[in-house]
Amino acid sequence: MVNFYKPKAVKKNINQQLTVEINSLDMNGDGVSRQGKKTIFVEFALPGETVEAKVTQEKSKFLRANTKKVLVAANNRVTPLCKHFYQCGGCDLQHLDYDGQLAFKQQKINDLFRRNSNIEQLPWQSALHTDIWHYRRKARIGVQYNKLNKAIVGFRQKSSNVITPIKRCPVLAETFANEFSDFAALINSFSSKQAISHIEVITAEVSVVIFRQVRTLSVEDKQKLLNFNLHKPYQIALQQDDGLHFLEPQSSNYLSYKVSGCELQFTTTDFVQVNINLNAEMVNQAMQWLALDVNDNVLDLFCGLGNFSxxxxxxxxxxxxxxxxxxxxxxxxxxxxxxxxxxCQFYQADLNAEKSDWPWLNSNSENAINKIVLDPARAGAYNAVKNIVELEVNTVLYISCDAATMARDAKVLLDNGYTLDKISLMDMFSHTRHVETMALFTRV
Structure with a gap:
């Protein structure tokens, strides 16, 4: 068999400077323009703007580019509060005013429902949002080491494993927002070089900072940690292969938070909503929309540690x-x-599997389920929703952290006798492209 030489296509546009007009935002919050038959996705550009952009990626049908200069600015462009915004990969939309951010997220949901279910007008309710700064109570902070063996503490750049050194993070809880330089100085004082691989911070009733230890710290280094902790409003723990070790003895290794009059305990590895204030608003709205009364029997799927239950x-x-x-x-x-x-009763089951048996349900009992809450992970709840349809329960409340999978799952309900009564954005992650949604479906 003869193998013919096939030269690689020349990517003539890479690093080219283009002047483009931005027409819209894509699902990731990047500006969208066109050049001939190719779509151009431009980071940090907004609809209505004319920008100079540098091409960073070329494919057969599209280009990706970075904004280098804004020639004509949109009315809703603002100066990012964080000086690291254009380097750090944590936030996507600080250059867009807050009303614009909410409009972008709502439009994303509108577009997905239109494509999946041909619904043109959604029954939007007011968006849930609280403080848009210092809202994040849990975060993983990266640690890398340069050629001089000095620790760099911060967050990853967008689409990269490279850590951007951070001085201050305005979305992180106040307790930790200004701690980056202190963390770096502490790690750089250790004699055990490259002993720490990352740091996790968690705001709770008692807040904690966890240093992931990958090399043994000397006695002197552990004393430095103790001395550091004396002046801080949080507890410090070392995460090792054999588990979590607090520097100071704790009455319990559980952390806790409060929501709607309940205290919920969790461990450092458990999933909890990172926006504590919005979580409280979300739970309250869920209970209002469900119109709960003393005769209700509620099924909470993907219940976690009981945040809604x-x-x-x-x-x-x-x-x-x-x-x-x-x-x-x-x-x-x-x-x-x-x-x-x-x-309350709690059970373990794979809710993403085809239903073989749901032994906790007994439709003939006096406690027959009449309302359902589901709060799945990003993969959604396609199989769970198919099984819900068979139960013929009148009220279903769907809380989503992924717009695409929610639109997909909603179609199953809408195709099987349910109507969408209410929907609202929940801005759990302000200044990012991430969309959280609550939707109430009732059976006709």
Whole structure:
């Protein structure tokens, strides 16, 4: 067989400077323009702007570029509060005013529902949002080491493993927003070089900073950690292969937060919503939309450690919570006991699998489920929603952290006799492209 030489296509546009007009934003918040038959996606550009952009990637049907100079600015362009915004990969939209951010996120949902279900007008309710700065209570901070063996502490650049050194983060909780330089100075004082691989910060009733230790710290280095902790409003722990070790003895390795009159305990590895204030607003709105009363029997799918289950249980006859991770089921059970709630039961099951048996359901009992809450991960709840349809439950509340999978799953409900009564944005991650949504479906 003869192999013919096939030269690689020349990417003539890479590094080229283009002047483009921006027509819209794509799903990631990048500006969209066109050059001939090619679409151009331009970082940090807004609709209505004319910008000079440098091409960074070339494919057969599109180009990607970075904004180098704004020639004509949009009315809703603002100066980013964070001086690291254009280097750090944490935020996407600080250059867009807040009303513009909400409009962008709502339009993303509109577009997805139009494509999936041919719905032109959604029953939008007011967006849920709280403080748009210093809202993030949990974050993983990267640590890298340069050629001089000096620690660089910060966040990854967009689409990169390279750490941008951070001085201050305005979306991180106040307790930790200005700690980056202190963390770097502490690590650089250690005799055990490259001992720390990353840092995790968590705001809770008692806040904690976790240093991931990959090399053994000397006795002197551990003393430096203790001395550092004396002047800080949080506890420090070392994460090692054998588990978590607090520098100072703790009465419990559990952290906790409060929501709707309930105290929920969690470990450092458990999933919790990172925006504590918006989480409280979200739970309150969920209970209002469900119009709960003492006769209701609620099924909470993907229940986690009881974030929705326990507040709901205080207002209804019974709650059944189902979660895929056994540790979270045990945590939810423990939290129910802590809050002296006896009308909750929690079970472990793979809710993304085809339904073989849901033994916790008994439609003939006096506790037959009449309302359902589901709060899945980004993969959505396609199979769970198909199974919900078979139950013929009248009220379904869907909380989503991924717009595309929610639109997909909503189509299953809409195609099987449900209507979409209410929908609202929940701005859990201000200044980013991430969209959280709550939607209420009722069976006709």
């Amino acid at each position: 326990l507040p709901i249980a205080k207002q209804v006859n019974s709650v059944i919570g189902v979660e895929g991770v056994q540790d979270m089921v045990e945590r939810a059970t423990m939290n129910a006991q802590t809050n002296q709630l006896t009308n």
